[in-house]
Amino acid sequence: MTIDLLTQPVGVSHYLVVGAVLFVSGAVAMATKRNAIGVLMGIELVLNGANLNFVAFGSSYLRGGSQGGVGLDGQLIAMFVIVLAAAEAAVALAIALNFYNNHATVDVDQGDELKG
């Protein structure tokens, strides 16, 4: 199957595989990184994996020219995601900075005041 993927013309599945790898990398990064900014980067990666899927589903080109899938909505949603992610990064960064102001570190494991 893998060999097939390498030699076949590129289709939606190819993009989905790449998207899956990015998504999982991002998700694991979110789980393992202790640095708040590292977690943020994980989120970016997850969003990108999802974006890749949207674009792939929306691309008529990857379907051999036939219409179908989500059409332009794929690109439109990708656009929304990118713009929102940029704003989200700014907000998350502000939170990280504030966290840093209060804790003098960006280690998220230190933010445990609310723990019983």
Place this chain on the structure above:
Amino acid sequence: METAAINWHSFFFLLFALVACTFAVAMLLSSNIVRMAFYLVISLGAVSGLFFLAGADFVGALQLMIYVGGTVVVLIFGVMLTARAPFLRMRTGVAQWALAAIVGGCLLAVLLQAALSVDEWAPPSMVGENPPVSNTYTAAPLGLGVLGVRVDQLDEEDATLRNGMSGYLLPFEIVSIHLLVVLIGAAYLARTKRRPKEPTGDRQETVEPMISSGK
């Protein structure tokens, strides 16, 4: 396979895909925050290459501009502001890594299975020996799509269905207002309050936050 056609499209797809995946994993494994940012940039850049290959030029350029150009610079900015030691490292425990690896592996398995199991998503039998360089107009349809005119739905016979795609103008505006509020909030949040340092010993330390009286 008899149609083992690695055409140029496949070639560049494989190249970009490899770069994107490699650096995504590298970012995951790196413990140096600046290198992580750097790997993330390369990964995102390669993803934008994938967008171009999928015929989504506008989204690809948007990705380069906003994601790679903007977001990551902001990230690096944050890194520099918050890194006390020049090259900050924070180690994650082995147990946590193991757990994450197991969960991540399972997730990947499920996703791959999903990606490869639907026939409709499988590679088209024939893209053509030499797919043309994509020079379709992507910006205009997207703009029209936001306004509710869907050029890709024109084949739809049912006009109500065609126009039923009422566009994204309202959501777009709502989101942009929302983002404005959020960004102002972020700017406020990032400000900090601090006490001017007490004079300590011989050092004169009355820090004036003003820059200077001149223009």
Place this chain on the structure above:
Amino acid sequence: MAEYLASYFDSQWHWVAYALVGLVQAGLLLALILTGAAVFIWMERKIAGRIQDRLGPSRVGGRFGWLQSLADGIKLIAKEDIVPAAADGLLFRIAPYISFMAAFSVFLAIPLADGWVALRMNVAVFFILAVAGLEVLGVVLAGYASGSKWSLFGAMREAAQVVSYEVPLGLCVVVPVMVVGSMDLVEIGRAQSGWFWQWLIFHDPFTFITFWVFFTCALASVNRLPFDMPEAESELVAGFMTEYSGFRWSVFFMAEYTSMFAVSCLAAILFFGGWNGPIPLATMIGLTPDNGALTEWLGNLLGMMNLIAKGFFGVTVMIWTRWSLPRLRIDQVLTTCLKYCIPLAAAMFLGAMLWLYAFPGGVVSRFVQTSPVGGTPTPVAVVDGKGGV
């Protein structure tokens, strides 16, 4: 060319042909840019010399010191490549190439003449802005990876400055895009063919002012005086380049000159007619596609000369500015952006929009003249054809 080459290969090896052709084209572009950078460095030194009442380089290569850049280059390559002990080796080594790559990639989408473009994109303007913005990454990484405080200062300044100036730059670029109705630089160039009063800078008063805002922001985004905050040599030693030496330093240098040329070319295409000269000389003497492939080629060659001459002129103005003005302070640079450039650019955007609304005749005729080019129906044409809009 690629298709021609590919026809010699089996179908499964077509990608090799594409890769080869891609490499050749990239090599040609690189040659153009590196030669350009060498010439610009020589020009800068010569012009600076003349402005400062001295000769500038005068010995290497016989007269005028025209081989000075080559001599400098050889010297720089021969110098030791020092990586400071406190540096992050990988990032330190790779940063200059990121900057150069970004500056270089801009030329992928710049049409040197009608249709002479490495990668024709329908979102070329947007792509160029996006790619040019990547240069900041190399600088930021260099500043951070150097492990030097001066470098870090430079990197912080660069990040703040370039991110700020991208906003007015984008707003300024939107104005010609709006006037022409396309983000394709080839379309924008074609829309300005004819006499020089067809140039977009003379289209209306708003585009005229937009150009000056654009030029100011371009100066800031390529870090030239009076906006050369990241390397401000009298404050930050050499800013992000402090720890660099030898070849890597020269790569940064080339990136700077390349991006200067890139924004000049972009300005030329967006506002000064691109490859169209002030008088339609090529059309007058019959160097048009109608008269055959050779005349088309010659006409395009003339157009390329035109564009490069305009780019050179832009670079010359930048050099002239650099050697005439003192440097602003970083807060003043940001104030200039936020207080003057952005409102001005936004006002010009609105003004140009109203102008187009008030005097639609000119722009409509231009649009009809230049809209769908080539045989393939575009989605826009589909919309028009079906009367969907």
Place this chain on the structure above:
Amino acid sequence: MVLQPVDPALVEFDVLTDEMLVNMGPQHPSTHGVLRLVLRTDGEIVSEVRPHVGYLHRCAEKIGENVSPRQWIPYTDRMDYLAGMNMNLGWALTVEKLLGQDVSEKASTIRVLMAELGRIASHLVAAGTYGLDLGSFTPFMYCFREREKILDLYEWVCGARLTYSYITVGGVMADLPPGWLEKCEQFLDEFEPVIAELHAVLTNNAIFIRRCAGIGVLTAAMALDYGCTGPVLRASAVDWDLRRDGESRYTDLYKDYQYDVIAPTAEGRYPHGENYPPVPAEAVVGDSWHRFFVRMLEVVQSMRILRQAIARYRLLSGPVGEPVKLLQKLPVGEAYLETEAPKGQMGFMVIGNGTAIPWRARARSSCYCHLSVLPELCRGSMVADVPAVVGSLDIVLGEVDR
């Protein structure tokens, strides 16, 4: 690790950043030599500046206690190496005061010529390097082009371009060569239009004004407290010039010349201000812009004095006089004299003990005092303002460290 309660006394900053200690110098393009400034910065804002001096210390004063006054003349050249003639003059006058010796009128006139040329040369360096500090390279070349002409004149007189040892105890080493005065007049004629040029590229340049007007404001009281002198003091609206207000042994040199002491009024107006470029609205008396402007105007006054001195020299005849013997015995006693050097008041002290070698030789440098006011001026400014302030104080490290 705990959240701090809101306190009205807290100051709001943009973003919390780490404080950095940054070494500016001793190898830095804009510290004018080997000055080392330790900056404590918070982002771009400087909270503290500490000058560290001593990198150019050459024990000149100690050497002065082991050589005769005339032998020490070359060491004074190396104090303010941008205006060596003025240093020579200060030391020569001080020793003459101890010896009670007068010099011929011709030698005095030559001394005025040399001292004012030196003032122009020094102020040209100050103006040029100030442009350089603010990122403008071209005025620097213009200034040095003019300075070269002065150095040519000096070379013709004494054979040296930097360390002259020309003015010496008891007079000058030699009379002016024939044709020198014409050359000097030619220089003055050529230099006059250049000043307007410099005003155009620096003084009146909008960016230049934004960079230095209102930056590093030194109030008159602070200037007096810190012992600032020379153009730095005058720019703070203190009308004080030793050529007019100093000791008679020094002021006698200048008493017959017409010139203005350049100092703004407390409102920032200059004498005969209508002849000069307007003072920008942003400028505050005592800021970097005024310090720069005072020097530019002093150059004009020096040119006035030079023209008068040339006319005066033409009327004089007779020999220029011999300097004192190389190993002239000094009387028991001490003498201290301050002269108006281009950078500020340059005081020399000599204590004789009956031998040819002074018991004590001492120099009081204005730049040292100017350097001490630097932390006050730079506190709370931005990193880019530090070179702007250092440059406007016009420090020369050879004089600070001696």
